[in-house]
Amino acid sequence: MSDREKLRAAEAALRAGEARAAQDPQRPAYHFLPPANWINDPNGTIHYGGEYHLFYQLNPYKDDWGPMHWGHARSKDLVYWEHLPVALAPSHEKGEHGVWSGCARINRLGQPMIFYTSANLPNEEDKGHNFSQWCAIGDDEMLNWNKLEGNPLLSIESHGTPEFSKEWRDPFIFEAEGRTFMTIGMCGVGMPIYEAVDDAFLDWRYRGLMHDGNPECPNFFEIDGKWCLLTSPYEQVRYAIGDFDAENYRFTPEIEGVFDHGDPNHSLYYATNHCYAPDGRSIIFGWIRGWKPGRGWNGCHALPRKLRIAADGTPRQLPVKEVKKLRGDKTRPADLRLDDERRVLDFEYGDQFEMKLRLRANSAAKFGLRLRADEGPESGVMLYLDADGLHLDQLLIPLDDRDRAEPVRLRFFVDRSVIELFVNDGKHVASRVFERLPEGKRIELFAEGGAACFEKIKIWHMRPIW
Numbered sequence: 001m002s003d004r005e006k007l008r009a010a011e012a013a014l015r016a017g018e019a020r021a022a023q024d025p026q027r028p029a030y031h032f033l034p035p036a037n038w039i040n041d042p043n044g045t046i047h048y049g050g051e052y053h054l055f056y057q058l059n060p061y062k063d064d065w066g067p068m069h070w071g072h073a074r075s076k077d078l079v080y081w082e083h084l085p086v087a088l089a090p091s092h093e094k095g096e097h098g099v100w101s102g103c104a105r106i107n108r109l110g111q112p113m114i115f116y117t118s119a120n121l122p123n124e125e126d127k128g129h130n131f132s133q134w135c136a137i138g139d140d141e142m143l144n145w146n147k148l149e150g151n152p153l154l155s156i157e158s159h160g161t162p163e164f165s166k167e168w169r170d171p172f173i174f175e176a177e178g179r180t181f182m183t184i185g186m187c188g189v190g191m192p193i194y195e196a197v198d199d200a201f202l203d204w205r206y207r208g209l210m211h212d213g214n215p216e217c218p219n220f221f222e223i224d225g226k227w228c229l230l231t232s233p234y235e236q237v238r239y240a241i242g243d244f245d246a247e248n249y250r251f252t253p254e255i256e257g258v259f260d261h262g263d264p265n266h267s268l269y270y271a272t273n274h275c276y277a278p279d280g281r282s283i284i285f286g287w288i289r290g291w292k293p294g295r296g297w298n299g300c301h302a303l304p305r306k307l308r309i310a311a312d313g314t315p316r317q318l319p320v321k322e323v324k325k326l327r328g329d330k331t332r333p334a335d336l337r338l339d340d341e342r343r344v345l346d347f348e349y350g351d352q353f354e355m356k357l358r359l360r361a362n363s364a365a366k367f368g369l370r371l372r373a374d375e376g377p378e379s380g381v382m383l384y385l386d387a388d389g390l391h392l393d394q395l396l397i398p399l400d401d402r403d404r405a406e407p408v409r410l411r412f413f414v415d416r417s418v419i420e421l422f423v424n425d426g427k428h429v430a431s432r433v434f435e436r437l438p439e440g441k442r443i444e445l446f447a448e449g450g451a452a453c454f455e456k457i458k459i460w461h462m463r464p465i466w
């Protein structure tokens, strides 16, 4: 099959799966996901020609990971997305079994380009593989992509020393001081830095190692006068903020931490992709994983987040302001003081809503909310504070004294089987999948072992994006 035929077959598989996927009550309604089947990493996010383009790891054939394609969508506002034809399919006849993660850039000749990892997995045990970095060139609308005849762009053999792991992958391109660089993940010896020495971005020279990590999906970008590295090390995404010395090709981190609290054994925000908005904002896309196969769809992306660096040098992330467009009916329950009691808010917000509130402990030992609860005292999803920190179901977000300075501000988004939580204006973030999210529709507030106050409560129904 030619690449064109494979792209058509992928489209047909998505169309065939669409109706089943759409009717699943657990399928998120305002988070991005493909028409059917499997999604993982966001790839090649870029603002181009007045629109945001989002590519993503797609298995069009199954609701599980498999032969990776690049799905494609575009949006004017980061909220409503239009699905576009699948952009890339693996070229089996060239030994390519998966089109893995990467980035999109416009070269200095004005051509749209995709840089990705061509994965060859010749046998079932995934042995004998030897990945390389390929590129494809797009038309002006980014709808049709042609893989370069001269691929691979970078191979283990052409690289030389130090010897990289054969699983190296996920090229990411960044600009510094008018120069264009690329780093790559999973090399085994640290993160390499290459520099493009031509306008077509086809000639890359190895300049050394810029950092000692070996993560998947490194993203490296300038923000608020600093440099930020986001990494996906098989567990929670981490950030490192510091300085980049383009003369010596070195990144020196100063502050590091967890970017999004998740649990690799349950559900996780993972494999970020960064792009700049035309107004200079740093937008971060990420994959939320944690559903089991069997629903006709699997995985979604987090709401696109605006990242900034706060005065204390640590990152703050919140959904982009455009997400407010999705707000529908709003309810503002009165402030409440609960003393060793529970209270059901007297309306039902179902399974698609955004909620904001402020919490003060007073004397309570444990206090918070029960979401999507029904009459049962143990029903629903727990979101509460106690001496250990903030709990979202079984996930614990440790809080220090500054984080606990009152009131603690919570903002969260429930979208059927997924929750994204932003604490204290996005200082701490957690994402969680609730595959068997309770059917209940209530929001209950509670305080145990003393009193707690719930203030400035606002709840919005959220509209679907499709």
Ligand code: FRU
Pocket (backbone or CB within 6 Å): 040, 041, 057, 068, 100, 101, 102, 117, 169, 170, 216, 217, 270, 271
């Ligand atoms: C991260 C990742 C990447 C790889 C892609 C394959 O989730 O493992 O390292 O390129 O997914 O789908």
